[in-house]
Amino acid sequence: MDLFFFLLFAIFAIVCAVNVVLQTHPISSALSLVGVMGSLAILYLLLGAEFIAMAQIIVYAGAIMVLFIFVIMLLNAGGESKRGLSVTSSILGAPLLVAFLGLIAYFVQRAFPNAPAVKFGNFTGGSAESVGRALFTRYLLPFEVTSVLILIAIVGAVVLARKEID
């Protein structure tokens, strides 16, 4: 059952990710990216990360992608017109990326030959309680610094957008 759900959502994620790269219109890419994020949330659930799965849905698919789609519709951006790829990158790009992927896959297989298989329910430390406990005890300082980061991002976005109105 674990294998079935993993394969289903892994293949869905890969198909959506390929679609993100291949679609010429940005709104199609954005909707495919929502599919990738949703299937990754299911995979997080399979790995026992309930809190992160919900945060993935709410923050990524809910907030960030809505922001992207707002901007795409606001700019009324059409499809890409011409592909300005250089000859070198169009010849060498894809084989180099495949080689990169192959190297990673090879070393991952080499590095974890005897790792125990992933089974749903073997790790239950990803609940909101345990994540919150770690966040507010051991990682309290980074958490507080994060709030400053968010504040700076809000101020920066407002400043950049106000220049647009003036």
Added chain:
Amino acid sequence: MLSQLQGGVPLSWYLVLSAVLFTLGVAGFLFRRNIITVFMSIELMLNAVNLTFITFSYQLKEVNGHIFAFFVMVVAAAEAAVGLAIILTVFKNRGTLNIDEIDSMKN
């Protein structure tokens, strides 16, 4: 092999899936010419790295990887807000989203 798979999914499959998604993100970043799609490819790469964090968190039976993934999400949200504001400003000043035409900082 099949009886081995009855017990669950091998750990390396999750890591290879993460590598595949990361490579697709790199491909989108390098080959696409629309600045918004390039930005979305960056989000795809961040998601792939998050999957690796969660997988190793499962493997080590610790919650630290979840905290890292949480911080990556926070940084991605801040980055999306500022980056999209920059894209709006660039589009207003230049009237284009093609990254080949936005090259005034070149040389």
